[in-house]
Amino acid sequence: MSVFYERFERHDHAEGIKGRSTHYCPGCGHGLVHRYLAEAIEELGIQDRTIAVSPVGCSVFLYYYLDVGHTQAAHGRAPAVALGHKLSNPDSVVVSYQGDGDLASIGLTEILHAAQLGVPLSVVFVNNAIYGMTGGQTAPTTLMGQKTTTSPHGRDLSMGLPLKMAELIAQLDGPVYVERVALFDAKQRVRAAKAVKKGLELQAEGKGFSFVEVLAECPTHLRLSAEEAERWVKEKMVPVFPLGVKKDVSATASFDAWRTPTYAADAVLEAIDARQAEAPRYAQGFPATPFGGDELGLKFAGSGGDGAQTAAMLMVHAAVNEGLDATHIPSYGPESRGGTSYADVRIARTQVLSPDVPSPHALVAFNAPSLAKFGATVAPGGIALYDRSVIREPHALPPGVRALGVPLSEIAAELGQPLVKNVVAIGALQGATGLFPAETVLAVIRQALQKRPALVAVNAEAFARGARAVERGWGSAG
Amino acid sequence: MAHVDVREMPVLHEECCKGCGRCREACARACIAPGTDINELSGLVPIVLSLDACNGCGLCAEACPEPYGLEMALPGAAREPAAVAPRARFVPPPDEPDARVPLPHSPPLVVKGTHASAIGALLAGCRHFFGYPITPSTEGAELMAKLLPALGGSFVQAPSEVAAVNMMYGAAGAGRRTMTFTSSPGFSLMLEGVSYLIGAELPAVFVNVMRAGPGLGNIGPEQSDLKLACRGLGHGSTHAIVLAPATPQEMLDFTMLAFELAFRYRNPVVVAADGHLGQMTGKVELPRALVRPGLPGWAVSGDGPHRGNLHSSILLREADQEAHNLHLFDKYARMTAAEQRVETLHCEDAETLVVACGTPARMASGAVAALRAEGVRVGLFRPQTVWPFPVAALLPLVRRARRIVVVEASDGQLEDELRLALSHAGVGGEVPIEHVRRHGGILPSQLEIAAGVRKSAGRRVTA
Numbered sequence A: 001m002s003v004f005y006e007r008f009e010r011h012d013h014a015e016g017i018k019g020r021s022t023h024y025c026p027g028c029g030h031g032l033v034h035r036y037l038a039e040a041i042e043e044l045g046i047q048d049r050t051i052a053v054s055p056v057g058c059s060v061f062l063y064y065y066l067d068v069g070h071t072q073a074a075h076g077r078a079p080a081v082a083l084g085h086k087l088s089n090p091d092s093v094v095v096s097y098q099g100d101g102d103l104a105s106i107g108l109t110e111i112l113h114a115a116q117l118g119v120p121l122s123v124v125f126v127n128n129a130i131y132g133m134t135g136g137q138t139a140p141t142t143l144m145g146q147k148t149t150t151s152p153h154g155r156d157l158s159m160g161l162p163l164k165m166a167e168l169i170a171q172l173d174g175p176v177y178v179e180r181v182a183l184f185d186a187k188q189r190v191r192a193a194k195a196v197k198k199g200l201e202l203q204a205e206g207k208g209f210s211f212v213e214v215l216a217e218c219p220t221h222l223r224l225s226a227e228e229a230e231r232w233v234k235e236k237m238v239p240v241f242p243l244g245v246k247k248d249v250s251a252t253a254s255f256d257a258w259r260t261p262t263y264a265a266d267a268v269l270e271a272i273d274a275r276q277a278e279a280p281r282y283a284q285g286f287p288a289t290p291f292g293g294d295e296l297g298l299k300f301a302g303s304g305g306d307g308a309q310t311a312a313m314l315m316v317h318a319a320v321n322e323g324l325d326a327t328h329i330p331s332y333g334p335e336s337r338g339g340t341s342y343a344d345v346r347i348a349r350t351q352v353l354s355p356d357v358p359s360p361h362a363l364v365a366f367n368a369p370s371l372a373k374f375g376a377t378v379a380p381g382g383i384a385l386y387d388r389s390v391i392r393e394p395h396a397l398p399p400g401v402r403a404l405g406v407p408l409s410e411i412a413a414e415l416g417q418p419l420v421k422n423v424v425a426i427g428a429l430q431g432a433t434g435l436f437p438a439e440t441v442l443a444v445i446r447q448a449l450q451k452r453p454a455l456v457a458v459n460a461e462a463f464a465r466g467a468r469a470v471e472r473g474w475g476s477a478g
Numbered sequence B: 001m002a003h004v005d006v007r008e009m010p011v012l013h014e015e016c017c018k019g020c021g022r023c024r025e026a027c028a029r030a031c032i033a034p035g036t037d038i039n040e041l042s043g044l045v046p047i048v049l050s051l052d053a054c055n056g057c058g059l060c061a062e063a064c065p066e067p068y069g070l071e072m073a074l075p076g077a078a079r080e081p082a083a084v085a086p087r088a089r090f091v092p093p094p095d096e097p098d099a100r101v102p103l104p105h106s107p108p109l110v111v112k113g114t115h116a117s118a119i120g121a122l123l124a125g126c127r128h129f130f131g132y133p134i135t136p137s138t139e140g141a142e143l144m145a146k147l148l149p150a151l152g153g154s155f156v157q158a159p160s161e162v163a164a165v166n167m168m169y170g171a172a173g174a175g176r177r178t179m180t181f182t183s184s185p186g187f188s189l190m191l192e193g194v195s196y197l198i199g200a201e202l203p204a205v206f207v208n209v210m211r212a213g214p215g216l217g218n219i220g221p222e223q224s225d226l227k228l229a230c231r232g233l234g235h236g237s238t239h240a241i242v243l244a245p246a247t248p249q250e251m252l253d254f255t256m257l258a259f260e261l262a263f264r265y266r267n268p269v270v271v272a273a274d275g276h277l278g279q280m281t282g283k284v285e286l287p288r289a290l291v292r293p294g295l296p297g298w299a300v301s302g303d304g305p306h307r308g309n310l311h312s313s314i315l316l317r318e319a320d321q322e323a324h325n326l327h328l329f330d331k332y333a334r335m336t337a338a339e340q341r342v343e344t345l346h347c348e349d350a351e352t353l354v355v356a357c358g359t360p361a362r363m364a365s366g367a368v369a370a371l372r373a374e375g376v377r378v379g380l381f382r383p384q385t386v387w388p389f390p391v392a393a394l395l396p397l398v399r400r401a402r403r404i405v406v407v408e409a410s411d412g413q414l415e416d417e418l419r420l421a422l423s424h425a426g427v428g429g430e431v432p433i434e435h436v437r438r439h440g441g442i443l444p445s446q447l448e449i450a451a452g453v454r455k456s457a458g459r460r461v462t463a
Helices: A030-044 A058-064 A078-088 A100-106 A108-117 A165-170 A186-204 A226-240 A265-271 A308-321 A368-377 A408-414 A418-433 A438-448 A453-468 B022-026 B059-063 B113-123 B138-151 B161-173 B184-200 B226-231 B248-265 B275-279 B318-338 B358-373 B391-400 B413-424 B446-456
Strands: A050-054 A069-072 A093-099 A122-127 A175-182 A209-215 A244-248 A295-303 A325-332 A340-348 A362-365 A383-387 A402-406 B009-012 B070-073 B099-102 B109-112 B128-131 B154-157 B178-182 B205-212 B218-221 B241-243 B269-274 B281-284 B289-292 B342-345 B352-355 B378-383 B385-387 B403-408 B433-437
Touching: A030 A058, A030 A093, A030 A122, A030 A186, A050 A058, A050 A078, A058 A069, A058 A093, A069 B161, A078 A093, A078 A100, A078 A108, A078 B128, A078 B154, A078 B161, A093 A100, A093 A186, A100 A108, A100 A122, A100 A165, A108 A122, A108 A165, A108 A209, A108 B161, A122 A165, A122 A186, A165 A175, A165 A209, A165 A244, A175 A186, A175 A226, A186 A209, A186 B059, A209 A226, A226 B022, A265 B113, A265 B138, A295 A308, A295 A368, A295 A418, A308 A325, A308 A340, A308 A418, A308 A438, A308 B109, A308 B281, A325 B275, A340 A368, A362 A368, A362 A418, A368 A383, A383 A418, A402 A418, A408 A418, A408 A453, A418 A438, A418 A453, A438 A453, B022 B059, B059 B070, B109 B113, B113 B138, B113 B178, B113 B205, B113 B248, B113 B269, B113 B275, B113 B281, B113 B289, B128 B138, B128 B161, B138 B154, B138 B178, B138 B275, B154 B161, B161 B178, B161 B184, B178 B184, B178 B248, B184 B205, B184 B226, B184 B318, B205 B248, B205 B275, B218 B275, B226 B241, B226 B269, B226 B385, B226 B413, B241 B248, B248 B269, B248 B275, B248 B281, B248 B318, B269 B275, B269 B358, B275 B358, B342 B391, B352 B358, B352 B391, B352 B413, B352 B446, B358 B378, B358 B403, B358 B446, B378 B391, B385 B413, B391 B413, B403 B413, B403 B446, B413 B433, B433 B446
Parallel strands: A050 A069, A050 A093, A093 A122, A122 A209, A175 A209, A295 A362, A362 A383, A383 A402, B128 B154, B128 B178, B178 B205, B205 B269, B241 B269, B352 B378, B352 B403, B403 B433
Antiparallel strands: A175 A244, A295 A340, A325 A340, A325 B281, B009 B070, B099 B289, B109 B281, B205 B218, B241 B385, B342 B378
């Protein structure tokens, strides 16, 4: 039994007899299950590879005893912790050791998720039908009629029926091996030891997720002698929790979805789509406007699908390619499609300060509500560009704001591509304001469409049509 | 010579026998009887063996739940407990150091804040991501899901934030660089796990893109998790460095920094971003190098050299727990001394100090620029760490300032940090502290901040 520590130094500093004795009550089943783990680890030669994740409950102190790597988990979360370990070291053999409160109550989500995921882990589930460490409360696996400190009159239907975890887990596609065993006699103990070993072996061989439920005795909280408790498990528990293999597809199973991390600079740069070459510049620094200053604010507003966000992003890219700073803040309604969709864009010579645009120098409104909502906020001397195809009667705008109706939708429809109305809008914005040279914006459009080159021509045409549809000029500064 | 049948026979170590009697049930020859005498060492009553009828079948030892209670041994070969020397103290292997891999120069990226943070995590060597979708943080997780497979990493969409943080706990325990993106309600759910990480001294990075609350609230930006991040990281006496980026560039830089700090201190680090910053697109320069992480000596990594490592946060003896807590407090003190970060703008001669972090600090920087143009002596003090609050840099400014105006999107959580820091520094009352606050997904605007400063400075509020 070399996998047991020779001395349990972590057990209360091994004082007195604690260096050789467990913290478990007399007759508790955990000691036997610990032994089966130790024996299996030794027989399989996996002591260095093994990581035991201990739960909250009586077996929280598994790490006192087994000379393997250990992580002690929060209540119910051992499968999640085990998964984190396993994905970090696929060659390790990770055991999630849990009791019935831990696994079948507070940790149901974690065990179901891990089991269905199917990543090779070995779960050892010790079911003794009661909460031990907290002092004998009802467990999900407490039997009907069983008295506990929180079912003092016996478990009745108001508390629901006992939860059969092995059967539940066996229903899932993820596990390759599920068995329920017991400890109440020599024959059962041999089976239990075999099952625990098989669960570890399947992981050590990379086959898959295993789940071994062990019906165990808690003489203390059953208020029985150890021998009586063994009989109780045999006569009372087994009829409710039948023993045996619930699922075993291990003969044909394998799990090989592992990946090896890379940190190579070229791989990372390619993944994050970092370009090597600087974009060419076409502009002479910060755009010249009647407003002066070092910052400009634009707002694009419409419904989801109008392309307001894309148009905003194209302008940000254009500005950054020209060596300026720019930001974009989107704002959406809760709908994934068809709700409101607004975008604030700021362009600055060196650094955008406040990125919001409460008072835009140019507004692009794709529908009437957007124009109504933001038209009045346009800065004096600014432009309110709107889709004349859908806004026949624009709201009154503040004095000095240039109302610029452009048939965005109609132009896009004429091009046979209604989705390019936002590019028509950018073309019109460019035509009216000359914020950036046309080539700056066209380069950004090409860059955005590099994976769909067939669309470049229609977008370039949309941009040109928009630019031709307007005359150059801002509003009149008030 | 006659064959002598020497069999292994049961040997009882009485001090380890709890007298449960499971061996009695296993013995077919009735060799075992309940004891009557209390063992002096254990205080329990061990069973009594009488081996006259014993055939050495060993079933009794097989039934014993104690590792060293009842063993099968050749006569005279049983191990005497007294002979077991204390185990030599486990010495973990030395840390395998991180390496820095130079990056060629690239033009700036144009990416949103969550993406910048995800890219920062990848550059910092994070290859293990665990998370649960929640607006407005999800795009960060989505980018990790897209990119990690190509980099050999793991992305797991957990069944809940509770599961996610515990997957992080496992990966962190393995010594890996792990992170999550979440937003306020999700961060609340993760706090139990954060407490465990702090207790077990494990590093992990939490990017919390804060949204409006309480409850489900909405997906607009707020800064109302600063209290949680600075004062409420789960149960127990917990602290973690809280970084407050204000630009997409800082989302990348601070995420990289967060990993460095998390491993330096073996403690979680929170990147507290607001909803606007998560969604905001901007110009982001890449660093000059990425990190190829090594492996800390304390890792539980499923190999021989690290086999003796343990991660836990349970210390049953009160004195042990107190000693551990004092060790943590010393660490908090070291963080407080060494990790205060701040950016100041026009603070040198400021009569009014605007204090703001995150996106509101950018609104405030616009307000400060506008007010300076009017001749108002105002400066912006922008904490880049909210915990520890950068009080050392604030104190000399406070001595000169006539007033402080705290700008934030919460009920005063940044202001509370400021006030606490000043109070601990023995300063308070001399300088009035006022505020400009918005809530519910609305950030204070540049105009509101400027108006607030003018009002505070006793000037006429101009349009």
